[in-house]
Amino acid sequence: MGEFAIETYDLTKCFGELVAVDHINFKVKYGEIFGFLGPNGAGKTTTINCLITLLQPSEGTAIVAGYDIIKEPDAVRASIGVIPQEVALESRLTARENLEFHAELYHVPRAEYSRLIPELLDLVQLGDRANDIIRTFSSGMKRRLEIAKAFLHQPKLIFMDEPTLGLDVQTRQVIWKYIHSLREKGVTIFLTTHYMEEADALCDRIAIIDNGRIIALGTSSDLKNKIGKGTVIDIKISGPAEAFVKAVKDLDHIPIMVNQDTIHLVAANGEQLIPKLIHIAEKTGVSINSIGMYEPTLEDVFIHYTGRRIREEGPEIRKILRR
Amino acid sequence: MRVWIKESPFFGVLRVLIFPFIWLGIFGHAFGGTIDHVPIALVVEDTGLHANEFINLLQSGKAIEITANTNYAHALNLLKNGEVTAVIIIPPDFSKNLDKRKTASIQLIIDNTVLMTAMTITSYLDAVQKAFDKQVTVNFIIQENPQTSASFLANPTEIHENILYARGIRYFDYLAPGVIIMCLIFSAVFSGGLGLVMDRLFGTLRTLMVAPITRAAIILGKTSAGVTQTIIAGFVALFVAILMGARIKISLLGFSLIFLVITITSIAFIGMSVAFGTRIKEFEQFPLVMIMVVIPTWFLSGALYPIQSMPSWMKPLAAINPLTYSVDALRAVILRGVIWSALVLDLVIISGFALLMFIIGTLAFKRTIE
Numbered sequence: 001m002g003e004f005a006i007e008t009y010d011l012t013k014c015f016g017e018l019v020a021v022d023h024i025n026f027k028v029k030y031g032e033i034f035g036f037l038g039p040n041g042a043g044k045t046t047t048i049n050c051l052i053t054l055l056q057p058s059e060g061t062a063i064v065a066g067y068d069i070i071k072e073p074d075a076v077r078a079s080i081g082v083i084p085q086e087v088a089l090e091s092r093l094t095a096r097e098n099l100e101f102h103a104e105l106y107h108v109p110r111a112e113y114s115r116l117i118p119e120l121l122d123l124v125q126l127g128d129r130a131n132d133i134i135r136t137f138s139s140g141m142k143r144r145l146e147i148a149k150a151f152l153h154q155p156k157l158i159f160m161d162e163p164t165l166g167l168d169v170q171t172r173q174v175i176w177k178y179i180h181s182l183r184e185k186g187v188t189i190f191l192t193t194h195y196m197e198e199a200d201a202l203c204d205r206i207a208i209i210d211n212g213r214i215i216a217l218g219t220s221s222d223l224k225n226k227i228g229k230g231t232v233i234d235i236k237i238s239g240p241a242e243a244f245v246k247a248v249k250d251l252d253h254i255p256i257m258v259n260q261d262t263i264h265l266v267a268a269n270g271e272q273l274i275p276k277l278i279h280i281a282e283k284t285g286v287s288i289n290s291i292g293m294y295e296p297t298l299e300d301v302f303i304h305y306t307g308r309r310i311r312e313e314g315p316e317i318r319k320i321l322r323r
Numbered sequence: 324m325r326v327w328i329k330e331s332p333f334f335g336v337l338r339v340l341i342f343p344f345i346w347l348g349i350f351g352h353a354f355g356g357t358i359d360h361v362p363i364a365l366v367v368e369d370t371g372l373h374a375n376e377f378i379n380l381l382q383s384g385k386a387i388e389i390t391a392n393t394n395y396a397h398a399l400n401l402l403k404n405g406e407v408t409a410v411i412i413i414p415p416d417f418s419k420n421l422d423k424r425k426t427a428s429i430q431l432i433i434d435n436t437v438l439m440t441a442m443t444i445t446s447y448l449d450a451v452q453k454a455f456d457k458q459v460t461v462n463f464i465i466q467e468n469p470q471t472s473a474s475f476l477a478n479p480t481e482i483h484e485n486i487l488y489a490r491g492i493r494y495f496d497y498l499a500p501g502v503i504i505m506c507l508i509f510s511a512v513f514s515g516g517l518g519l520v521m522d523r524l525f526g527t528l529r530t531l532m533v534a535p536i537t538r539a540a541i542i543l544g545k546t547s548a549g550v551t552q553t554i555i556a557g558f559v560a561l562f563v564a565i566l567m568g569a570r571i572k573i574s575l576l577g578f579s580l581i582f583l584v585i586t587i588t589s590i591a592f593i594g595m596s597v598a599f600g601t602r603i604k605e606f607e608q609f610p611l612v613m614i615m616v617v618i619p620t621w622f623l624s625g626a627l628y629p630i631q632s633m634p635s636w637m638k639p640l641a642a643i644n645p646l647t648y649s650v651d652a653l654r655a656v657i658l659r660g661v662i663w664s665a666l667v668l669d670l671v672i673i674s675g676f677a678l679l680m681f682i683i684g685t686l687a688f689k690r691t692i693e
Contacts, residue, residue, distance in 0.1 A: 052533050078535035088526040105534040 002066060005030045005157045005188040006051065010060030013046050020046040022212035023060065028190055028205075030156070033183055035203030036192040037298060039310050043212040044192035045085060048161050051190070052082050065157050078106075081150035085161040087142040089134045095121065095145055096130045099152055106153035113152065120148040124178060140171035147178050151187070158182065160191040164198060176201055196298035196310055208302055215305045224296045227304040231270035232296050235263045235277060239286035247280045257303055261289075266300060338611075345619060349637075353622045356632040358443040364391040364398035364407045371418020373427070373459065377480075380455050381411070386447040402434055402487060405655060405665040409433040409444045421459060421479060429482050435489035436658045438497045440629045445484070452480055488659040492570065499569035500654040501626025503560040507585060508592045508621065508646065510556035512613040515549035515593035516600025520609045542685045545600070546593050553589035554582075561585075572660040580656045580666070587673045588649040592617075594680030601688040624650045645676040 006028035013021040021043045028034040036044045049055040051064050053073035062069045065079035089098050096117060103113035121127045124144035134142065143163070150158050163179065164172040179202055183189060193199050199206045200220050208216040208223070216223055237244060238261060245258055248265070256265040267273045270293055281288050302310050365381070367374060382389065387409075391401055398410040412430035420427040431448060435441045459479045489496070522528035531541050561581065565571055596613065603609045623637065624646035633641060641647050652669035655662065 054529065054532060074535060077533055080533070082530070082533045084526055084529055086526040088530045090527060091525075102530075102534075105531070105536060107535070 003030065004028060004063070006034070006062060006064050006190060008051075008060065008062040011047065011050060011057055011062050012059035013043075013050055013055060014058045019212050021050065021057075024209075024212075024214055026207055026214060026217060028188060030188050031183070031186055032204040033179065033189045033191065033202050035199040035206045036190070036209055037194070037196060037199040037203075037206050037302075037310070038192075038209035039194055039308075042194075042209045044194075044209060045161055046212075047209075048159055048190070048192055052080060052159055053077055065155075079155060079157060081153065081155035081158040083146050083150045083158065083160040083163055085165060087139070087146055089142055089145060089149075091135045092133065094131050094133055095126055095137075098134060098145065099149060102149045103152050108153050116152060120151060123181070124148045125174075140167055140174070143167060143171070143175060144178065147175065147182075151182060155187070157188045157190070160189060162192055162194070164193070164195065172198070194310055196302070200298055206298065208298070208305065210302075210306050216301060220298065223298060223301045227266055227296060227301055228268055230266055230268040230296070231293050232264070232266050232300050233270055233273065233277075234290075234292040234294075236261055236289040236291075237263065237281065237286045238289060240284060241286065243284040244280060244286045247284055248277065251276060251280070257307065259309075264300075264303065266296060266304070342615075345615070349619050349622050352634050352637055353628060356634060358440055358629060358631045359385045360388040361386060361409075361440050361444055361631055362390040362407045363387045363409045363411055363444065364393060364401045365389045366393065366395050366398045366410060366412040368395075368415040369413050369417040369419075371422075373418040373421045374413050376458065377413060377417070377429070377451075377455050380451050380458075381448075384447060384451070386443055399432070402432060403662055403665065405434070405436075405651070405659075405662075407434075408437065408440050411448070424463075426478050427480050429480060430485065431482055432485045432487050434659070435486050435492045436497075436654060437625075437629045437631075438489075438492050438494060440631055443631075448482060452482060456480055489570075492658065495568070496570040496658065497654075498627065499564040499571075500657050501624070501650055503557060503564060503585075504588065504624070504626055504646065504650050504653055505621055506560035507553055507557040507588055508617055511549060511553045511589055511592035512596040512617045513610070514552045515545060515596035516598070516603070516613070517596070517609055518548060519545050519597060519600035520603060520606055523604065524606050538688050539685045542597055542601075542681065542688055545597050546590065546681065546684070549593035549596070550586065550589045553593060554585055557585040557589065558582075569657075571657045574661065576661050577656055580661055581653065583670070584649060584652045584656060584673075587670065587677055588646075588653075591645060591649075591673050591677035591680055594677055594684055598680050598684035598687055601684055620644055620646050623647070626650045645673055648672040 004027045006026075008024050008026055010023045010025060011021055012019065012023050024043075024047060026034075036047060038044055046055065050057050051062055051069060053069055053076050057070065064076045067075040067079065069076055090101065093101065099117045099120065100113065103117070108116075118127065118130070121130050124147055126141060126145060126148070129137070129141070134145070137145070147163070150160075160179070164175050167175070176198070179189060179191075191202065193202075203220065205217065205219055206223060207214045216226065218226070241258070241261065241263075245256065245263065248256060248263070256263060258264070274291060274293070277291070278288065299310055302308070365378070367378065381387070390407060391398060393401075395410075395412065398407070398412075401407045402410050410430075410432040412432070414428060414430065417427045417429070429448075429452070431445070433441050433444060456479045519528070522531070561571075571577075595616075599612060599616075600609065603612060623633075623641045623644045625641060626646075630638060630641045630647065648669040652666050652673070655665050655669070659665070
């Protein structure tokens with residue numbers, strides 16, 4: 001067993017003209033939780049599908065759990081666990097039957113899985129629902145069962161594609177807890193997400209992916225430090241924004257982003273900047289509705305590299321630090 | 324191009340146009356046609372003049388085709404194996420009796436399993452007999468004074484009919500095996516490949532594809548699940564047929580053979596359905612394609628009406644149709660009983676088709692999601 005659970009070498013996947021994954025290179029160490037963070041359509045699922053041998057790369061290759069995904073797909077499949085984006089349980093079977101079926105698929109001996117199944121069901125808090133039909137389960141319960149399923153054949157490496165997609169905050173936190181407990185058992189986890197707080201809460205290292213390319217890679221704090229030590233300031237204004245924005249840009253050569261009436265900027269010395277901003281506002285005749293100041297998030301990292309938000313469609317829940 | 328095919332109403336229109344052509348083409352010709360060229364074996368034990376005259380008359384129409392001119396034992400064997408539908412025997416004293424002005428007899432041994440075909444032979448033979456009687460009578464009147472007895476002139480020949488298989492069969496009995504096969508294949512085509520299509524739709528197929536199992540195992544799994552359902556469907560149909568009064572030769576060996584035919588046919592058509600399921604990605608397309616395949620297959624199998632009644636362009640289609648052999652085998656077991664020599668060819672062909680479909684299904688099933 002080498003040092004790395006996953007190594008990719010110029011992994012590329014094209015669908016006709018579209019380059020979904022573009023010469024990606026990264027390495028995942030054994031025992032870490034590695035996250036792929038990026039907006040929808042960035043190439044996260046395509047990358048996972050290549051790594052779990054469901055897609056043949058157009059170019060390049062990857063070594064997963066020590067095996068080449070092109071030359072030894074069977075060995076790769078035998079060494080990994082996969083939690084798909086969509087729940088893939090047999091809805092007419094019970095929780096226990098689903099796990100038994102899965103164990104048989106992975107050639108887990110009966111004696112072993114009959115011992116493991118109650119344990120795993122307890123771990124995901126479904127012990128009392130073991131004999132209930134899946135159709136009666138909530139989506140959070142199904143997702144938890146998927147996690148139990150992936151762990152059944154005790155793989156050293158588990159792939160999770162958007163493990164908490166569409167789940168409510170409470171369920172999401174429960175699942176995060178399970179993912180952490182898997183890591184404590186020494187399992188390497190590769191996950192994709194477009195929730196930046198999920199990447200922040202779970203991952204040891206994060207690769208930010210956009211348009212099929214990795215644009216930044218490192219620990220959460222590494223990535224945040226890369227955009228400059230400092231704070232993020234969001235100002236909501238009303239009035240002639242153009243003049244205000246121009247004046248702010250002239251002020252300190254700070255990279256800023258304007259989103260409707262909100263101006264977003266990262267500054268090393270935020271505390272001293274605020275009085276200046278108020279001054280500019282007075283001069284240009286805009287009124288400031290609110291000023292928010294907080295530590296940078298991965299979202300800000302993404303904005304820094306792409307000029308866009310990860311999710312353009314709605315606001316993220318942010319932990320705003322009031323000083 | 325692909326977008327155009329998907330968006331264009333052209334293919335919808337084509338489908339709507341093609342269906343009536345196929346249906347009418349097949350339904351319009353698959354039954355109700357004239358039955359001709361029915362294979363029979365001829366045993367001529369008389370070398371006399373009258374025998375020759377009779378044979379010439381027998382060959383003048385196209386209802387029957389003498390496929391073997393042989394001895395009694397061989398002819399009977401051909402009948403037993405289902406290679407001919409009837410044996411016509413002209414006994415040694417045929418010409419001699421006629422010359423002595425005694426009634427001469429012709430023997431007909433017939434297999435009634437394919438009712439309509441058997442009826443064609445008997446009515447054709449009737450017509451031949453009438454023509455021959457008339458000819459003989461006229462000849463005799465020319466040859467000599469009409470002093471011969473009136474009884475002889477009324478009946479120069481007589482036919483001794485001997486029904487070897489399926490005595491007293493009705494159309495209902497003929498149809499029953501065909502309908503059992505119909506229930507079977509309709510269950511088969513929807514329980515095999517549809518599972519695969521549904522699994523792809525619900526994402527469970529991905530789980531199977533990333534599991535460390537072979538492609539053949541996935542195809543075999545889908546096939547055996549479907550076969551279980553289909554065998555049950557076949558047996559339910561069999562018992563309903565029995566309840567409704569269909570004639571079935573009952574024996575333990577017979578039932579085992581019915582089971583065998585039903586099982587192999589299930590495997591074959593589940594295999595076909597799974598093979599389609601590996602490539603049809605759209606859920607709505609699957610039933611459509613299966614209906615387009617399975618209905619003509621059934622109508623071309625001789626399940627409803629004998630293949631001999633089909634027009635000549637359709638007969639080769641029936642001959643290459645694997646279902647023809649299933650229907651033939653099931654009908655043979657149910658109506659004629661266990662005659663191995665008549666079943667072997669059928670069983671080999673259906674098994675071969677089953678194996679072929681399994682191989683195609685396994686090869687067509689790609690391990691990727693592209």
